[in-house]
Amino acid sequence: MTAPTATVLLKLRPNIALPGDLWLARHELELLLGCAVEPVPDLAALASEIPSLAVWQGPASPAAQPRPIAPQGFRVVAPLPALVALARRATFVQDVYAVAPDTSAHAALVRQAADRLGPTLAWKRLPGELAVHLVTHQALCEVSDWAVRHATGPADTVALLGQILSAWMDQNPDPHAQRLAAQALAARSASSYLSHDVHNYKAKFFPRLARALINICAAGDDDHPPRVLDPFCGSGTTLLEASAVGMDAQGVDVDPLSVLISQAKLAALQLDGDLLAQEAHRALERLQGAGASSTALDTAAGPSRAAPASPSGRAPAGPSDPELAGPPLRFPPWLLKNRKMSAYLVDSLTREIRHARATVAGCDPHVRPLFHTLLSDAVSRRVRLRFLGTGVGRFSLTFSRASVGEMLSRSVQRYANVVAAGGWLRQTLNMAWGSATAARGDARCLPHPAGQFDILVTSPPYLPAASGRESYARARALSLIALGMAAAEDVDDLAGSSIGAMDPSDVDLGQLTPAEGRLVSWLAQDPLRQPKAGPTARYFLEMRRALAEMHRVLAPGGRCALVSGRQSTFYRFSTRQVLQVAHSAEYLAEESLRAGFDIRATHDLQLAKGNLNARPRSLDDYYETIIIMVKPG
Ligand SMILES: C[S@@+](CC[C@H](N)C(=O)[O-])C[C@H]1O[C@@H](n2cnc3c(N)ncnc32)[C@H](O)[C@@H]1O
Known part of the structure; x- marks a missing residue:
């Protein structure tokens, strides 16, 4: 028997600026709902077509502070039970509105959803119809960052959050609370909520990207919560996002400081x-x-x-x-x-x-x-x-x-x-955090048994041929020394243990694929880039070992999302003439096939021009490539 359905309007967060995020949003929603969603260019126009949406006023109104460019949301007819998963998992949606006929079956499902979602779901009975409004967990988490930054202390943080949520749910007409909610909802940053910014970290995931990839890889796996691994966990973005959606996650990183950061990031939210x-x-x-x-x-x-x-x-x-x-x-x-x-x-x-x-x-x-x-x-x-x-x-x-x-x-x-x-x-979201841990380890020889994980979401070190990518550990030398994690003379050894390190020792060039070999030969003949030829060859062979390990620890049918810089361009410095383009993501895709993965999709995401972390000193548009693959079952 099919579940009772509702007309559902999904309002996007106004701070989604990039087309890539929009692609992720749509892809994620279609996988979560199991059907296509239709873009809504103008929420105000749609709200006038569906009069019952007018019951939500102030910050709760579908037309309040919309995304400044189209589409402002998506529309779909979806089974009512899907509302709970949408509220808990969706990454880019801020508010969900559902309109359903007022039958006993529909009302029972709405009551069930209200029990599970608590104060983030409100519903009203209209003549012949039920109108539901809920705010997603992700949106509330992002908005909590505004409260954290504007509060005078912990008690004030909690008080602000209470006021914002009640106004957002159309349950607090106090103009002050309404103003707070409007300000918090207009905040632009979407990267520093929860404990994501516990440490400044070059090359970390945008948390939304990690969460969307987890959802995309987990889709259809509703029977048991998937077990997640990030074998290059860095600052632990994947681990925190997986844990926040109730999945157990493990992370591995060769760098002790990254492991400490991940552990602190995860532990902070459980502290008394x-x-x-x-x-x-x-x-x-x-x-x-x-x-x-x-x-x-x-x-x-x-x-x-x-x-x-x-x-x-x-x-x-x-x-x-x-x-x-x-x-x-x-x-x-x-x-x-x-x-x-x-x-x-x-x-x-x-x-x-x-x-x-x-x-x-x-x-x-x-x-x-x-x-x-x-x-x-x-x-x-x-x-x-x-x-x-x-x-x-x-x-x-x-x-x-x-x-x-x-x-x-x-x-x-x-x-x-x-x-x-x-x-x-x-407390408010009745969140069941998944258990998440991070440990020091090497992706080239993972400590886990075969088939232990259902999902891998990760971003390996980028090609050392790329500008400025060559030393994660050296860049953190002062922190490592300040914390007593490394003595001055050990920093270089730590740097050397990282994939992509500038290790000059010989490698067997005969093992490279033809495309990898061509890049390494080009680097070797260029006097300026010659120091990167050997380390680049080593990088390819080490990523080959890491991908074989990732394939081994993934369960058959398990999915993996790999994020990499799309390409590196080498210029003649004086004229900016392009000398060579290294298609970094293509090398990784080829190595992934070789490890036994099937590639399901690749997608290029353009990053914001202003994101200097991801694109140091670059004059070009900067793209990352997502490779979604599966271990054949
Ligand atoms: C691009 S960063 C990952 C950032 C991460 N996605 C985040 O959100 O913070 C790559 C990470 O790979 C780690 N790494 C390098 N070689 C490794 C190896 N052999 N085994 C495990 N981790 C390694 C680096 O220390 C670095 O933290």
């Missing part, structure tokens, strides 16, 4: 809010009490007006604290060689880092991974290290005006709000 508030208070007292800002600098050359230099030219002495005398900090020689690393700066950085380290060392063990991660984040923003060009290890350094202590203080304060928002969301 009172404990964190208490520990945050203590940490702030210590940071501020010791005048964390008094050592702030604005340039590498010397002190700012806020930080007068002592006559010796050394950084001003801070208050005495025995823990500041802890283990000495040693920076790697290649970093110290940079002319910007003046004695004054090295001295100040050392003091800032040791003081921040002493502050977090005394905290409760439950909050320590989070505080360590926030400390590492502060260090990475204090000194930004960006590798340039051609693989000979050149890098640029820039420094923040704020000190490590100041940035750590701000993050600790904000995380008290993030954790409060996480607790509120868990």
Whole structure:
């Protein structure tokens, strides 16, 4: 027997700017619903066609703050029970409106959905019709980020969230609450909600992309929640998104800092809010009490007006604290060689880092991974290290005006709000988080038995031939050293263990595919790019091993979404003449077929011009390619 259906209107988030996201949105919805959806160019026009939609007013109205460009939503006739999965899983939809005939079967299903979705579903009985409005979990999570950033503390975060949701559900006519909801819904950022921004991380997934890919890979697998693996988990975006939709997930990364970041990202939302508030208070007292800002600098050359230099030219002495005398900090020689690393700066950085380290060392063990991660984040923003060009290890350094202590203080304060928002969301959405873990490991020899996972969603390191991609570990050297995770001389070994590292040792070129061989030969004959030829050949063979492992640990019939830069273009620097194009995603697709995968779809996603993380120093449009594949069953 088919389930009772409803006319359903899916209103998109207004902050969807890119055509690629729209493609993902539609693809995801069609897979979640099992049928085609029809684009709606203008929500206001549609609302006038379906008069019962007018029962939703203010921020709850279908026409309120729509996506500025068409389409503004999708329309479909769908079975009523699908509303619950839509609310919990959909990535790009903000509000769902359903209109159904008022029969006992329809009303029973609406009541069931209301029981399961709690305060995020409202419904009204109209003459002969039922009108339902619900907000998606994803939209509420994204909107919670606005509350976190505008709240004065954890209690205020929760109060703001309550006001926003009640106005959004058309249950709070207070103009102040309506204004808050309108502001929160207009917020543009969609990348920093929950604990996604616990650490600044180059090359991380957009969280929405990870979530949409999880949904796309999981479609049709309704009997048991799929088990998810990200073998290159980086900062843990896939793991958090899988966990948020109730799936168990495991992540592996060769880099210990990435593993810590993933673990902190996952643990933050399970922390006890009172404990964190208490520990945050203590940490702030210590940071501020010791005048964390008094050592702030604005340039590498010397002190700012806020930080007068002592006559010796050394950084001003801070208050005495025995823990500041802890283990000495040693920076790697290649970093110290940079002319910007003046004695004054090295001295100040050392003091800032040791003081921040002493502050977090005394905290409760439950909050320590989070505080360590926030400390590492502060260090990475204090000194930004960006590798340039051609693989000979050149890098640029820039420094923040704020000190490590100041940035750590701000993050600790904000995380008290993030954790409060996480607790509120868990309760309000009745969220059953899947268990998620991250561990150190190597994608070339995964520690899991064959067939353990149903879904793989991942983004492997990009081709080392591409500009600036060659050293993840070196770029994080200061954080690794600040946290005591690596000594100065170990950073290069860590960098070498990463796929795509600039490892000059020989590889058997005979094993490369013809296309890979052609790129490696071209790099080898170009005097400027020659240092990248060997590492590029090694990259191809290491990705071959990793793909074979990914195929092994996936269950037959399991799906894998791989995200890679689409291509790298090599120019003559003086004239910008194109010399060579390396089709990175095509190499990976070919290696995937070789590993035994069937490719179901590839799709190019254009990224925003302003996303300098993904496209450092590039003048071109930047595309990523999604490869969706399946392990034949
Ligand atoms: C493009 S990043 C992944 C970013 C991730 N999707 C996120 O959202 O943060 C690639 C990751 O692969 C990791 N990696 C490199 N070689 C590896 C290996 N042999 N095994 C496991 N991870 C590796 C790097 O440390 C890096 O964190």
